Every structure is written in C-alpha cells, then in structure tokens.
Amino acid sequence: MKKILILLTLLSFIAETNAQNKDYPYKPIPFTEVKLTDEFWSHRLEVNRTATIPLAFKKSEETGRVKNFIQAANHEGKFCTQYPFDDTDIYKTIEGASYSLSLHPDKKLEMYLDSMITIVGNAQEPDGYLYTARTMNSTHAWMGKARWEKEHELSHELYNSGHLFEAAVAHFQATRKRSLLNIAIRNADLLDQVFGEGKLSVAPGHEIVEMGLAKLYRATGNVKYLNLARFFIDARGKRKYAKTSKESDNVWETGEYWQDHKPVIEQTEATGHAVRAVYLYSGMADVAALTDNQAYVNAINKIWENAVGKKTYLTGGIGTAGDGERFGKNYDLPNESAYCETCAAIGSVYWNLRMFSFHGDAKYFDVLERTLYNGLIAGIGLDGLSFYYTNPLEMNMRDGTISGENKRSPWFGCSCCPTNISRLIPSVPGYIxxxxxxxxxxxxxxxxxxxxxxxxxxxxxxxxxxxxxxxxxxxxxxxxxxxxxxxxxxxIPGWAKNEPFPSDLYTYSDGKKPxxxxxxxxxxxxxxxxxxxxxxxxxxxxxxxxxxxLPMEIRKVKANENVKDDIGKIALERGPLVYCAEFSDNSGLTGNLLLPENVNLNAEFRPDLLNGVMTLKGSAKAVIISEDKQSVSTRTQDFLAIPYFARSNRGVGEMKVWFPTKIINIDLRSE
Amino acid sequence: MKKILILLTLLSFIAETNAQNKDYPYKPIPFTEVKLTDEFWSHRLEVNRTATIPLAFKKSEETGRVKNFIQAANHEGKFCTQYPFDDTDIYKTIEGASYSLSLHPDKKLEMYLDSMITIVGNAQEPDGYLYTARTMNSTHAWMGKARWEKEHELSHELYNSGHLFEAAVAHFQATRKRSLLNIAIRNADLLDQVFGEGKLSVAPGHEIVEMGLAKLYRATGNVKYLNLARFFIDARGKRKYAKTSKESDNVWETGEYWQDHKPVIEQTEATGHAVRAVYLYSGMADVAALTDNQAYVNAINKIWENAVGKKTYLTGGIGTAGDGERFGKNYDLPNESAYCETCAAIGSVYWNLRMFSFHGDAKYFDVLERTLYNGLIAGIGLDGLSFYYTNPLEMNMRDGTISGENKRSPWFGCSCCPTNISRLIPSVPGYIxxxxxxxxxxxxxxxxxxxxxxxxxxxxxxxxxxxxxxxxxxxxxxxxxxxxxxxxxxxIPGWAKNEPFPSDLYTYSDGKKPxxxxxxxxxxxxxxxxxxxxxxxxxxxxxxxxxxxLPMEIRKVKANENVKDDIGKIALERGPLVYCAEFSDNSGLTGNLLLPENVNLNAEFRPDLLNGVMTLKGSAKAVIISEDKQSVSTRTQDFLAIPYFARSNRGVGEMKVWFPTKIINIDLRSE
CATH class of the missing domain: 2.60.40 (Immunoglobulin-like)
Incomplete structure (x- = not known):
C-alpha cells in the first residue's frame, strides 16, 4: 500500500511537471501587472469599487445570502434565499473586490473581505463540503436528499465550488492571503476524493467548476485539480435523454440545455443555456491548453465558428430565447425578444480571451471588444447600482407597456448578473x-x-x-x-478594416475601406x-x-440575409460601439422610425449627456399617428442615436438598434 | 352455464327495454323526413352531390385508400397511404353519399356505394376486425404490434370503428340496406367481446366510437353497444401521465391532448385536440341521454360554458393552436394563427345539436348556426372541390407571402376535412x-x-x-x-335580440335593439x-x-376585453353571417385598413359575386405606403366586405375579420 502511494505521488509529480510545461501559447498580461489610466474604464472601475461592490455586499447581507452562511455554520435555520447557488453571489463579489484591491488598495474593503471569508470558512463542513443549504439541514427542491444527487440537474453544488475557486485564486493573487484559497483547496480536495475514474461521475449541471479547477491548478501547481477538471468535461454526453436532438427541439428533453447531448469532442454547435455553454467552452479551452488536448480545441473551434457565424447579436450578446436562457437555431436572432443575458456576455469575454490565447488571432478580440463595449456593459447602469439581466436590441410599446425587462433593477431574485459584472469590470485590465x-x-x-x-x-x-x-x-x-x-x-480591429465581424453575419453596407x-x-x-x-x-x-x-466614420451595418429579423434594416456603428435610438431623444418613440439607407449622420460629443457620450445626429423619417388615432403620416424629424451601452438610463421607453430603411409592410395595432 | 346465459340475456333485455325508454327530450326531425327547398342550401347540397362526393371517392381511389382495403382483403401489400385512419375517408364519404341519396335518389351512386361496401366488407377479418393497415400485415409507427396496443395513443383503431358505425347507420337509414350495417355490427360485436369490465380497457385515442356505438344502438336496439360506449367514456382519466395540468402546459405530457387528464365527469374545461374534444362531448351527450346519466350532463354543461364563454371564435371556429390542433387557454383567440379546423367546426355542430336536444334552449342553435354559416362552410370552396383544413380570421403578408394555409387544396395527406364536410353538408336538413x-x-x-x-x-x-x-x-x-x-x-336568434353570442365573449358595440x-x-x-x-x-x-x-341591420361586434387580440377592434355581422374584407375588394390589402367605430356601411346584394352574396359597402381608412417605400399616409378608400364563408375563392391575398378602429401603435416591417 505504501509503495502504491509512493508510486502515485511520483506519477502525479511527473504529470504535474509535464502539465506545467503546457499552457496557452499567447499569455495575457495579468490584471495585477497593468496600470490603468483610461478615462472610459477608470471611471467604470471606480464606480464598481465605490458603488457596485458595496451594493452587492449590502444586498447579500439584506437578502439573507450572508445569513445562509452563518446558519450553515450553526447547522440550523432554513435556507433563506431563493436558489441554492445564491452562495456564489458572495464569492463573485469577493472576486471582484479582490481585483479591485489589486488596482486600488483599500484597507477597509480588505478587512471586510477578511471577515466575509471567515464567515464563509465557518460554513464549510469538516471534510471540505461547502453548500449552505444542505449544511444548515434545509431542503430545496433542486438539491436532492444526498450530496451531488441532483448535481446533473439543478443542485449547483459544483457550480458553487467553481465560483469559490475563481474567487479564491483572485483573492490570493490580489492580496497574497491564503485564507480563501485554503477553503477552496479543502473543497477541491473533497471533490477529488469523491469524483473521478472509478469514483462518482457527473456532468456538472451548470459548468464553471472546470474553469475554477484549472485556475486552482495554476495557483497551487497541484495537477489533480486539472485532472478533475478534465474528468468533469469528459463526463458530458453519457446520460440517456428522452429524445435526440433530431427528434426534439426541447433542449431539456435532449440534454442540450446542459450541453450533455453528446460527448464534448463531438459537439459542433453552440447550444443550450448560453452561460452554461460558454463557461464549458472556456473550461475546455483551459484544460486543452494545460494538457495539450487537440480534440477539445477542434471542438471549440467549430463551436466558435457556429456561435460567431450564426448565433451572435451585433452587440456581442448571445442567447436568443428566454425559455432556457439559451442559444436559438442558426440565424434566429430576434431583436425585441432577444435574451442576451449579461452573464452570457461575460462568459463570452472569458471564452474569447481563451480562444485568443490559443490562436493569437485578433478576431477573438474583435468579438471580445464588441461584447465588452456593447452587450456587456449595457448590463449595468451608469450609476453602477442598477442592472439588466437581459439586453434586447429593441424595446417597443406593447399593450400599453414597454416590452420585456424594461427598466434596470438594483438586484434580482436570481442575482447572478450584478455580482458577475462586479467581478468582470475590474478584471478588464487583464485583457489589454x-x-x-x-x-x-x-x-x-x-x-x-x-x-x-x-x-x-x-x-x-x-x-x-x-x-x-x-x-x-x-x-x-x-x-x-x-x-x-x-x-x-x-x-487592427475588424471594424476598422471594413470587417465588423469575424464572419459574414454582419457587414458594412457602404463598402468604404477607410x-x-x-x-x-x-x-x-x-x-x-x-x-x-x-x-x-x-x-x-x-x-x-x-x-x-483608427478611422472613426459612422458605419451602417447590414445583417446576413438569413437573419429574418434584420431584413431590410441597418444598424449604426462608430468605432467599437453599436448605437441605438432611444425614445427620449426621438420625440418619444423609436418603433416608428425609418432610416433611409443614404441617411446622413454626424458624430457629436455631448459631455452633458450620459456621463459624456459621442452621439450620432441627423434626420430620420417618422411615422406619426394623428391625435384622433384615425390616420398616419410621415414626417422628417431630428434623429439622435446614443451608444447602446448607455441605453435605459433615462426612464422607460422605446429603443431600437436595427432600423428599417424601407417600409414594406405595416401592422396597425389597436392596443 | 346455460342458466347464466339465460339470465344475462334476460338482464340485457331488461336493460335494453329500460334504455329504450330514455332518450333526448327534444328530438330533431331526421334528415330523411325533411324536404329542402332552400336556395342557399340546395345549391350546396347539389354541389356536394355532384362535385364533392365524386371528388372524395376519386381521391380515395387515386391516393390508395381504396387499394388499402383491397390489399387487406388479400392480406398482402404495404399500407399505401399516410395514416392508419385513412380508412375513414371512405366511411365518411359513404355516409355523406347516403344522406345525399336519401334526398336525391341516384342509382349510379347507390351502385357505386354497393361496390365500395363490398370492398370494405372483403377487408374485414373473420372475427370482425377491420383496420386495413394491420390486416395486410403492414407496419405503421402509430399502430403497435398487437391489436389495440397503441389505441390509447395514435393507432385510431376505435376511431376507424366509430366512423364505420356512423356510416353504416346513415347508409341503412337512407337505403334500408343492411350491407354496411352488418359489417359494422360484426365489428362492434368484436369490440364488445374484447373491451369491457374485466376485459380490455382503453381510453380511445381519438374519440368518435362513443357516438358511433350510440347510433348503432339506436339502429339495432342492442344495448350492449350503448354499454360499451359508456365503458369507453368512463375509461378516460385513468392513465398516469408525466405531469399534471397544473405542472405543465404541454398537453401531451398531461394527457389533456386526448381529454385523458381526468375522469370525464371531473372535466370542466374544453381542452386538448379540438376535434377529439367535441366528439367526446357529443358521445357523452348521447350516452347521457340514453342512460339518464346526470353526471355526464353536468360535466358537458360546464365544458360548454367554458368553450362558448372563453374559447370560441366569432366564426364559431374552435381550436386556437396549431401545435396539437387544440383549444388554447381562456380568451386566447389570436386571429392570424387561429387553427379553427374545419373538422372541429363540424364536431361543434354535432355537439350543439345534442346540447339542444337535452335542454331545448335556442342558445345551442345560436352557436350551431354561427358555426354552420361561417367557420364551417368556409372550409369548402364554392366549387365544392377545394378545401381548407384551417380557418384563421386573418391572413397577412409576411416575408413576401401570405401567412398560414393561404389557399384551398383539393385534398390533404391527412384528408379528414374534405370527407367530413362531404357528410356534414347533406346532413343539414336534419338540424332544422x-x-x-x-x-x-x-x-x-x-x-x-x-x-x-x-x-x-x-x-x-x-x-x-x-x-x-x-x-x-x-x-x-x-x-x-x-x-x-x-x-x-x-x-329568435341571439343576434336578432342584440345578443350575438350566448356569453359575454362577443357583444354588439352599438347597443341598438332592433x-x-x-x-x-x-x-x-x-x-x-x-x-x-x-x-x-x-x-x-x-x-x-x-x-x-328578423332585423337585418349591419352590426358591429366587439370582443370581450380579455381577448387581447381583438382589443380596440370591431367585426361586422349581418344576420347570421360574419363578414371579412378580402384583398381583392380593397385595393389589394387588408392589413392596412382602419374602420372608424362610426363607419357607415350599406348592404348590397351582388348576384355576380361569389355565386351571389350580400356585400357590405362603405368607406374605410387605409394606410398607404409610398412608391419609394419611404413614407406612409392615410387615405379614405372604398371598402367592401363579403361573408366570411366565401373567402379565398379568388386567389391568394390578405383577409381580415377584426378591424382596428384606432391606430394606437404601428410596427413598420421591412420584410
């Protein structure tokens, strides 16, 4: 027995040594090594530090997320929030606060983190298990009776672990303190004892533990975490589902919802729950880089081509359908009902950074930059205190109210997006x-x-x-x-080379090559x-x-003709920014606007507006309904577009990214 | 043993005698006793006799429906049509031809029926089983390996029997020939041997055998058929489905699709596949009348209130949703995507006739007449040779083509509607x-x-x-x-008394009491x-x-405000007829029309138009798109509405029943 242990240790040492020689060929300079002097981003990071992070901690306390940890430590009480993954809001905010501390030392915040980490540590069971709902002996429909029993569905036990690992590594890197890292290691060691070849196997119901374990491996050098990440990735596609993808469009029936319909190396399309998907692809990239797994790389290359070629909004947003927060079919990109979850945009940034790190190709940064400057930061209000969960490309008046999630909220029952954005914003220096x-x-x-x-x-x-x-x-x-x-x-950004997008999904309509x-x-x-x-x-x-x-012309974008919802329409861009028209600047409506293809627009910086934004000004045609509601007419009126990211900071009303250039048909609506 | 048999015979005689004393209190005068002199209907019956019935037989021969019977007789070949219920198209056409013969003797047709019945009889197995797909030893995904194995789902074995019984009774009544009746009796006797207490039990996957057995009981006086009908009805609601109706909206998962989610006497809402539903309710009415079953009556009374109060289109059409050809939720009555299957309208006529026969209330005939003159005969072209499967209340230009089933077809792969209408039209004299x-x-x-x-x-x-x-x-x-x-x-029709509908689902907007x-x-x-x-x-x-x-004013209808799709709209009626505007009479479009609430319209009979119809004439407002597609304006233009039943006899284009009275909102469409 002793001999075997020695052998195993030796083998694991060899594996570790081997593994350490492998990594991404293109290595991002970490956030800890970058000093930010940028007007646009410094302001955002400061708002994140002074407003968003304090709000996220405050809300975590107010809503019972912190109480959950305290109750777990005492093995008493009833789980007092909505979802078993609510634990992660604290991890994510600690992660964000850690990046922030690295850039802006803040003794008070550091001490607050210390106390929060103590609270987290107290909730950890002696064997390393950390999942407050179960430890306080509470019940939840999603979590099953035994540990991990419903991990393949909705228990989110490994999801919580993944976010814990990410936070722990960030906290360690930023502060060199091992307090949270040790908690993470204890938890990861438990996972290693429980899961693996010949032990328990599960395809994590919500991926992120793979990325988290890869980070933990980098931070500790312990290859077992890397091996476990690979094990979890290879566990996908083994469960039998009611229907195959050919038989059913119901992603739950087929397992596509959790990317569990096929082994990962056979997957070729971006599918299912968008956040889960991009977290998986990011984890595959990490493991592929660290273990030289070409089969993973081939798979995520194909999936990326599919995602970027057929399933990404102009804003970089991903996720077409609200039911399942998921990717739609190819070219299925409706504007008003677009889901484009803020967390999915964040995951897309993670994924594209990793794709660059493999291939050293700027096209991944074209997608990353597009996402970052548009679909992602649109998820947070300029005040840093209000958030969008979804980021549609159009809001219209329907039945007397504005469609969809029509105003920003300071928090959500499922509050993944605010805390996720609190960790993304201060990580931006690490992508430059x-x-x-x-x-x-x-x-x-x-x-x-x-x-x-x-x-x-x-x-x-x-x-x-x-x-x-x-x-x-x-x-x-x-x-x-x-x-x-x-x-x-x-x-040299694609948009500057007349190639707004790394595929033919979006092109410039005027063909100018500035x-x-x-x-x-x-x-x-x-x-x-x-x-x-x-x-x-x-x-x-x-x-x-x-x-x-870089040429800063105003450019008109056309979508691939397969995108039914954008036929005959143009969108506006300038530099890396996608623009939208909002009700406030356009006589109260945008659903009635027509932008002729030859519309002449000028850029004007407005320091007074929305913390200072470049606007696009000109004239548009507008269809106007008469006072008596009995007739319509068309008039020319002033048109103003603002960057999409700045939308919805001035009340509730219509908004539009894609503008018809011709009126082919009209629906009169009497409600 | 012998004693028991005698006792059973005696008991069955007593039951029969008892049963024979029970029936509907209000007895329709049968079609055989009514002589038609009506201009409107005589023409339709003549077209049915000379065009529709010959077409249905011709198509049954051409498509292999007749061949299926011949192959079954020889126990050879491969089932050569699409659905195992294709057998019923022949039964239904025989039924229609029988009514027709009763009204209009036709030696040739009678001889053709004789030969067709011989072909049917030859396909019957010695024990009475009649289902061509199985008898020719063919396979079909829907039919299962053993007889009745998939009857609760899609085999339609009892559905075929039900239509056979209906046809047989009609043929017997019309011709006094027992040829088809004997085939039906042999089949029904087999069912009686196979199904019942202590024998096999199943909730028929597509109801109609209940109505058919009740008819067979009336024709033969053999109470075992009536008992079997009741047995099949009571078999519903016993199967365990994946989800309850509270847990899921998926009508297949819950069994609602086949009205199998609850025992029938606990059902309170019109739900699931609309044709199945109204056939069930009709069968329940028959059995209730013949056995004095008050629990059934209570259930169908409640279901009728729900159907007529919340789930019926102005045209009498039922069935909101194409997926599942089914009833939607309360007040869910979209116009463009309305399913309103022709067969469902036919089933609704059957059901409402039976509801009247119980209660003697004219409100059932208000629904029956509305359905008959609008949603039902809209399903057949004026030529008697072209059919609609679905009957939406609006057709619009979408992506360059007209939405939905936009033109009439001479036949369908699933051709239930043409043959069903061929038997409904000549049965009309029986409802007067x-x-x-x-x-x-x-x-x-x-x-x-x-x-x-x-x-x-x-x-x-x-x-x-x-x-x-x-x-x-x-x-x-x-x-x-x-x-x-x-x-x-x-x-005195409801519409004449200022009550267009037996519930508050539709009301007249002007409140006049003519x-x-x-x-x-x-x-x-x-x-x-x-x-x-x-x-x-x-x-x-x-x-x-x-x-x-009866006052023949033109009336403007408003829908209950819960019907989202009709908010702010009016529809037009005159007498029993619902009107629509068609592209051909309204400058090519109808989606652009606005009818002010005070619009002044005049009725004008147009003998030249659509075989002679009363039209409604006036002026409407129309939103017009300029030639360069860059602007819209409103103009006043001639407006003409035609009876809804006459729609789509002049090419493919827009059509509308509900007109906005105000323009509250506009969607500009660039495709």
Whole structure:
C-alpha cells in the first residue's frame, strides 16, 4: 500500500511537471501587472469599487445570502434565499473586490473581505463540503436528499465550488492571503476524493467548476485539480435523454440545455443555456491548453465558428430565447425578444480571451471588444447600482407597456448578473496585453501601462494613451530597458478594416475601406497584417512612439440575409460601439422610425449627456399617428442615436438598434 | 352455464327495454323526413352531390385508400397511404353519399356505394376486425404490434370503428340496406367481446366510437353497444401521465391532448385536440341521454360554458393552436394563427345539436348556426372541390407571402376535412326542426318542409320559405291535418335580440335593439320568449301563416376585453353571417385598413359575386405606403366586405375579420 502511494505521488509529480510545461501559447498580461489610466474604464472601475461592490455586499447581507452562511455554520435555520447557488453571489463579489484591491488598495474593503471569508470558512463542513443549504439541514427542491444527487440537474453544488475557486485564486493573487484559497483547496480536495475514474461521475449541471479547477491548478501547481477538471468535461454526453436532438427541439428533453447531448469532442454547435455553454467552452479551452488536448480545441473551434457565424447579436450578446436562457437555431436572432443575458456576455469575454490565447488571432478580440463595449456593459447602469439581466436590441410599446425587462433593477431574485459584472469590470485590465515569447500583443485600446519581460536582462515598458472609444488616435510608447529587436503586434480591429465581424453575419453596407494610419516616431510605416495584427518588427529603443489612427466614420451595418429579423434594416456603428435610438431623444418613440439607407449622420460629443457620450445626429423619417388615432403620416424629424451601452438610463421607453430603411409592410395595432 | 346465459340475456333485455325508454327530450326531425327547398342550401347540397362526393371517392381511389382495403382483403401489400385512419375517408364519404341519396335518389351512386361496401366488407377479418393497415400485415409507427396496443395513443383503431358505425347507420337509414350495417355490427360485436369490465380497457385515442356505438344502438336496439360506449367514456382519466395540468402546459405530457387528464365527469374545461374534444362531448351527450346519466350532463354543461364563454371564435371556429390542433387557454383567440379546423367546426355542430336536444334552449342553435354559416362552410370552396383544413380570421403578408394555409387544396395527406364536410353538408336538413311531445321547434331558417306526428290521428305539415341568410323575412306555413292546439317554438336568434353570442365573449358595440316582428295570418302577435324561442301557443288550423321578420341591420361586434387580440377592434355581422374584407375588394390589402367605430356601411346584394352574396359597402381608412417605400399616409378608400364563408375563392391575398378602429401603435416591417 505504501509503495502504491509512493508510486502515485511520483506519477502525479511527473504529470504535474509535464502539465506545467503546457499552457496557452499567447499569455495575457495579468490584471495585477497593468496600470490603468483610461478615462472610459477608470471611471467604470471606480464606480464598481465605490458603488457596485458595496451594493452587492449590502444586498447579500439584506437578502439573507450572508445569513445562509452563518446558519450553515450553526447547522440550523432554513435556507433563506431563493436558489441554492445564491452562495456564489458572495464569492463573485469577493472576486471582484479582490481585483479591485489589486488596482486600488483599500484597507477597509480588505478587512471586510477578511471577515466575509471567515464567515464563509465557518460554513464549510469538516471534510471540505461547502453548500449552505444542505449544511444548515434545509431542503430545496433542486438539491436532492444526498450530496451531488441532483448535481446533473439543478443542485449547483459544483457550480458553487467553481465560483469559490475563481474567487479564491483572485483573492490570493490580489492580496497574497491564503485564507480563501485554503477553503477552496479543502473543497477541491473533497471533490477529488469523491469524483473521478472509478469514483462518482457527473456532468456538472451548470459548468464553471472546470474553469475554477484549472485556475486552482495554476495557483497551487497541484495537477489533480486539472485532472478533475478534465474528468468533469469528459463526463458530458453519457446520460440517456428522452429524445435526440433530431427528434426534439426541447433542449431539456435532449440534454442540450446542459450541453450533455453528446460527448464534448463531438459537439459542433453552440447550444443550450448560453452561460452554461460558454463557461464549458472556456473550461475546455483551459484544460486543452494545460494538457495539450487537440480534440477539445477542434471542438471549440467549430463551436466558435457556429456561435460567431450564426448565433451572435451585433452587440456581442448571445442567447436568443428566454425559455432556457439559451442559444436559438442558426440565424434566429430576434431583436425585441432577444435574451442576451449579461452573464452570457461575460462568459463570452472569458471564452474569447481563451480562444485568443490559443490562436493569437485578433478576431477573438474583435468579438471580445464588441461584447465588452456593447452587450456587456449595457448590463449595468451608469450609476453602477442598477442592472439588466437581459439586453434586447429593441424595446417597443406593447399593450400599453414597454416590452420585456424594461427598466434596470438594483438586484434580482436570481442575482447572478450584478455580482458577475462586479467581478468582470475590474478584471478588464487583464485583457489589454499579451505576450508570446518576445512578441508583445496590444489587444485593446485602453489607456494603461505594463511591463513585458523579454529575457532575464531586458524588459519593455509599454504604455498607451487615447480617448478611445470616442477617438481613434492611439499613442503607444514602447520603452525597452535596453535597445532590442522584437515584434510588437498591434490589433487592427475588424471594424476598422471594413470587417465588423469575424464572419459574414454582419457587414458594412457602404463598402468604404477607410484608411488606417500607423506611424512610428512620426514616420508613416508600412506594416504586415498577420492574424489581424499590424506586426511592427524592428529594433526598439527608448521613447519609441507608435501612433495608430483608427478611422472613426459612422458605419451602417447590414445583417446576413438569413437573419429574418434584420431584413431590410441597418444598424449604426462608430468605432467599437453599436448605437441605438432611444425614445427620449426621438420625440418619444423609436418603433416608428425609418432610416433611409443614404441617411446622413454626424458624430457629436455631448459631455452633458450620459456621463459624456459621442452621439450620432441627423434626420430620420417618422411615422406619426394623428391625435384622433384615425390616420398616419410621415414626417422628417431630428434623429439622435446614443451608444447602446448607455441605453435605459433615462426612464422607460422605446429603443431600437436595427432600423428599417424601407417600409414594406405595416401592422396597425389597436392596443 | 346455460342458466347464466339465460339470465344475462334476460338482464340485457331488461336493460335494453329500460334504455329504450330514455332518450333526448327534444328530438330533431331526421334528415330523411325533411324536404329542402332552400336556395342557399340546395345549391350546396347539389354541389356536394355532384362535385364533392365524386371528388372524395376519386381521391380515395387515386391516393390508395381504396387499394388499402383491397390489399387487406388479400392480406398482402404495404399500407399505401399516410395514416392508419385513412380508412375513414371512405366511411365518411359513404355516409355523406347516403344522406345525399336519401334526398336525391341516384342509382349510379347507390351502385357505386354497393361496390365500395363490398370492398370494405372483403377487408374485414373473420372475427370482425377491420383496420386495413394491420390486416395486410403492414407496419405503421402509430399502430403497435398487437391489436389495440397503441389505441390509447395514435393507432385510431376505435376511431376507424366509430366512423364505420356512423356510416353504416346513415347508409341503412337512407337505403334500408343492411350491407354496411352488418359489417359494422360484426365489428362492434368484436369490440364488445374484447373491451369491457374485466376485459380490455382503453381510453380511445381519438374519440368518435362513443357516438358511433350510440347510433348503432339506436339502429339495432342492442344495448350492449350503448354499454360499451359508456365503458369507453368512463375509461378516460385513468392513465398516469408525466405531469399534471397544473405542472405543465404541454398537453401531451398531461394527457389533456386526448381529454385523458381526468375522469370525464371531473372535466370542466374544453381542452386538448379540438376535434377529439367535441366528439367526446357529443358521445357523452348521447350516452347521457340514453342512460339518464346526470353526471355526464353536468360535466358537458360546464365544458360548454367554458368553450362558448372563453374559447370560441366569432366564426364559431374552435381550436386556437396549431401545435396539437387544440383549444388554447381562456380568451386566447389570436386571429392570424387561429387553427379553427374545419373538422372541429363540424364536431361543434354535432355537439350543439345534442346540447339542444337535452335542454331545448335556442342558445345551442345560436352557436350551431354561427358555426354552420361561417367557420364551417368556409372550409369548402364554392366549387365544392377545394378545401381548407384551417380557418384563421386573418391572413397577412409576411416575408413576401401570405401567412398560414393561404389557399384551398383539393385534398390533404391527412384528408379528414374534405370527407367530413362531404357528410356534414347533406346532413343539414336534419338540424332544422325538432319536436318534444306536441311542441314543434323551428331551429334554422332554411326553406324546407316536414311533418310532425301529433298523435295517432293527427299530424302537422310545416314548411318555411325565405331568402335567408340574405333576408330576414321568414314565412312559415303550419298545416295540421285537423285543427289542434299545440305550441310552435320559433327560434329568435341571439343576434336578432342584440345578443350575438350566448356569453359575454362577443357583444354588439352599438347597443341598438332592433324590432323583431312576428305575425300570424297578417296580425302582429305578442309572444312569450322561452329559452330563446317565441312560443306560439294556439289552436292551429289549415293554412295558418307565421311571418317572422328578423332585423337585418349591419352590426358591429366587439370582443370581450380579455381577448387581447381583438382589443380596440370591431367585426361586422349581418344576420347570421360574419363578414371579412378580402384583398381583392380593397385595393389589394387588408392589413392596412382602419374602420372608424362610426363607419357607415350599406348592404348590397351582388348576384355576380361569389355565386351571389350580400356585400357590405362603405368607406374605410387605409394606410398607404409610398412608391419609394419611404413614407406612409392615410387615405379614405372604398371598402367592401363579403361573408366570411366565401373567402379565398379568388386567389391568394390578405383577409381580415377584426378591424382596428384606432391606430394606437404601428410596427413598420421591412420584410
């Protein structure tokens, strides 16, 4: 027995050593190494620190989420919130607060985290199990009688673990404190004892434990966490469901809802619950990178092509259907009923960062940037205190009220989105730069600085300044410690190259190819484009200055003709931003607007509006109903569009992203 | 053993005798006793005889329905049509042809029936089983391996039997030939051997065998058929389904689709597949009448209140949802996507005739007449050769084509509707008159004559002449053989009394109470209204003439405000007819029409149009799209409405029953 243990330890050491040699080829510079100076994002991070995170903790206390942990510690009481995964709101907020602390030290917040982590730790059972509903001996329809019994459905036990691991690693990285990490390790060790070959097997009902375990492996170097992540991924597609995907569109009947309809390496389409899906694909990417699993990479490559080719909204939002918060069929992208959950946009950012890290292709950052600047931050109000769970591309008056989720809320019964966004916002600095060997990647245009290590003796400081996304002038300072030859890869966004989207799902209607100017030290340079990057290969010296000028024309977008809901319509973009018209700026309505294809629009920065936004101004046609409701007419009226992310900060009313260019048909509605 | 048999025979004789004493109190005068002279209906019956019935037989031959019987007789071949219930198309057409023969002797048709019945008889197995797919040893996913194995789902074995019984009784009544009746009896005797207490039990997957058995009982006097009908009805609500109706809206999961979610006497709502539902309720009525089952009556009374109070279209159509061809939720009556299967309208006529026969209330004929003159005959083209399966109340241009089933077809893969309508049309004479003791009922205003037997020595000839439905002047001749006192009940239609519908689902918007004039021998008479009938109680003598004048104002209908799809809209009626606007008469479109609430309309008979119809003429507002598709305006244009039943006889285009009176909102559509 002892010999076997030694052998196992040795094998695990070998595996660990092997594994440690494998990772993503393109390594993002972590958030801890990036200093933010950006007007647009610094403000958001500050609002997140001063408003969103305090609100999330306050709401976690008020709603009983903290009480759940206290009751669990005492093995008493009744689970006092709605969902067994409510535990994760605290983990996610700790994660967000940790990123925030790294960027902005805050003694009070750090102490609050310490006390919150103590409360969490007290709720952990001696063997490492941490799931407040069960530990307080409460019941919940979703959780089953025994541990993990309903994990494949809705118990969310492994979901809670996954978020715990993510938070623990972030807290450890930001503070170097091991308090939450130790709780996570105890929990992960329990999972390792319970699950695995010859032990219990389950396809986690809501993925994230895979990503979490991969992070825990990176933080601890313990390969068993990585192996367990892979085990959970490979557990999918083994359960027998009532119907096959060919037989039924009901994603619950087929297992597609939980991406459990096929083994993951046979999956080719983005399907089922969108947040679950992108968390799975992110976890597959992590495990694939760390174990060199080409079958996973092939699968997520295909799934990505499907998602980006046929199932993504112009805003980067994903998830067509409210029933099941899920991906729809190919090209099924209705605007008014679009689900586009904020959490799904967040998951898409995670996934696309990982896809870049594999392939070093700018197209993944085209999707990431589109999502980040549009569908994602649209999920949080400018005040940092109000949230959208869903982000449709159109709101209309129906039966006397505005359709859908028509105003922002400070919290939700299922409050995944506010706490998820509280951890996403301060993680943004971690997406700006990346490195592969001596090649440096600049992926996002966010004013900031960082350092790249070239070799033991030389490093490079890079900083960038711009007024992005309002302005396309980007100044990038490259400062090597010593002169050195290396490549700087500057992402040239697809939208600047007349390719708004990495597939033919969206194209610009006017076909103009505006000039992109790139200078080094004042001299215009020719550059090679490689995987969407301008490759600047030279001997760099102190005070070298790259000046990139991205064209900021207003562009009209058309959707692929298979997208039934966008036929004959255009949308407006400028730079990375998708625009919308809101009722407040357009005589009270937007459902009545017609934008002729040749409409002439001008950009005007309005410092007074919505914390300062670039607006698009011009004239539109509007169909007007007479006072007596007996006739309609068309008039030309002032038109103003605002960035989509700034929508719904001024009351409840109509909103529109896709505008008809012609009136082919009319539905008169008498309600 | 012998003693028991004698006892059983005796008991069954007693039961039979008892049962024979029970029946509907209000007895319709059968079609065999009514002579039709009506312009409107005679034409339809003639088209049915000369066009529809020959077409149905021709199609039955061409499509392999007849071949199925021939193959079954030879126990060979492969079932060569689509559905195992395709056998019934032949039964239904024989039934229709039989009614037709009764009214219009036709030697050739009679001989054709004889040969067809021989073909049917040859396919019957020695023990009476008759179901061509199985007898030819073919397979079908719906039919199961053993007889009746999938009867509770989709095998339709008892459905085929039910239609066989209906056809056999009609053929026997019309021709006094027993050929098909004997086939039916052999089949019914087999059912009696197989099913019953202590034998096999099943809730028939598609009801009709209950009605069929009741008819067979009436025709043969053999009470075992009646008992078996009751057994099948009581078999419902015993199967365990995946979900309860409270847990799921999926009518298959809950058994509601087949009205199998509860025992029938606990059912209170019209639910599930609409044809199945109304056939069940009709069967329950028959069995209730013949066995004095008050629990059944209570149930169908409640279900009728629900159906007529919350789930019936203005046209009498039933069935909201295409998925499952089923009743929707209360007040869920969308116009464009309305299913309103022709067969469901036919079933509703059967059911309402039976409800009247119980209660003697004119409200059932209000529904029956509304259904017959609108939603039902809309299912057949004026040529008698083209059919609609569904009968929506609106057709709109969507994505460049007209929504839904947008043109009539000569036949369908599932061709239940054409053959069903071929048997309904010639059965209409059987709905005009009824009798209870010495009280005579005039239910429909269809020019015709019949005889009532008052007692052994006296009878009354009644005839009526009118130009109904175009004209409200009805002349009724009452001719007793000898002077006698008795009551004549003349139905005063709800629509004439300012009550278009027997519930508050539809009301007239103007509130006018037009005068109904009733004269006897030229003298205006006061009359009592009793259950919706003008009761004329006097000593009748030869040549007595009743003159009823029903007001033929054009009326504007409003729907109950709970019907979301009709809010702010009006529909148009005149007499028993619901009107629609068609593209052909309204500058090519109807989706753009607005009818102000005070719109002034005039009735004009147009002999040239659609075989001669009363039209409604006036001016409407229309929203017009400019040539360049860049603007809209409103104009006043000529408006013409035609009877809904005559829709879609002039090509494919928009059609509308409910018109907005105000424009509250507009959807611009660019496709």
């Amino acid at each position: 730069y990346a490195q592969k060997g001596n090649s440096l990647y600049l992926n996002l245009f966010i004013s900031s600085s960082t350092q790249f290590q070239l070799d033991a003796k030389n490093s490079v400081s890079i900083s960038q300044q711009s007024n992005y996304p309002w302005d396309g002038n980007i100044k990038i300072n490259v400062e090597p410690l010593k002169n050195a030859s290396f490549k700087v890869y500057v992402r 000039e992109i100017s790139l200078k080094i030290n004042g001299q215009k340079v020719d550059y090679q484009l490689e995987n969407g990057y301008a490759v600047l290969n030279r001997e760099w010296k102190k005070k070298d200055l790259i000046e990139l000028n | 008159y009824a009798q209870k003791g010495n009280s005579l009922y005039l239910n429909l205003f269809i020019s015709s004559s019949t005889q009532f037997q008052l007692d052994a020595k006296n009878s009354v000839s009644i005839s009526q002449q009118s130009n109904y439905p175009w004209d409200g002047n009805i002349k009724i001749n009452v001719e007793p053989l000898k002077n006698a006192s008795f009551k004549v009940y003349v139905r 005068e109904i004039s009733l004269k006897i021998n030229g003298q205006k008479v006061d009359y009592q209204l009793e259950n919706g009938y003008a009761v004329l109680n006097r000593e009748w003598k030869k040549k007595d003439l009743i003159e009823l004048n």
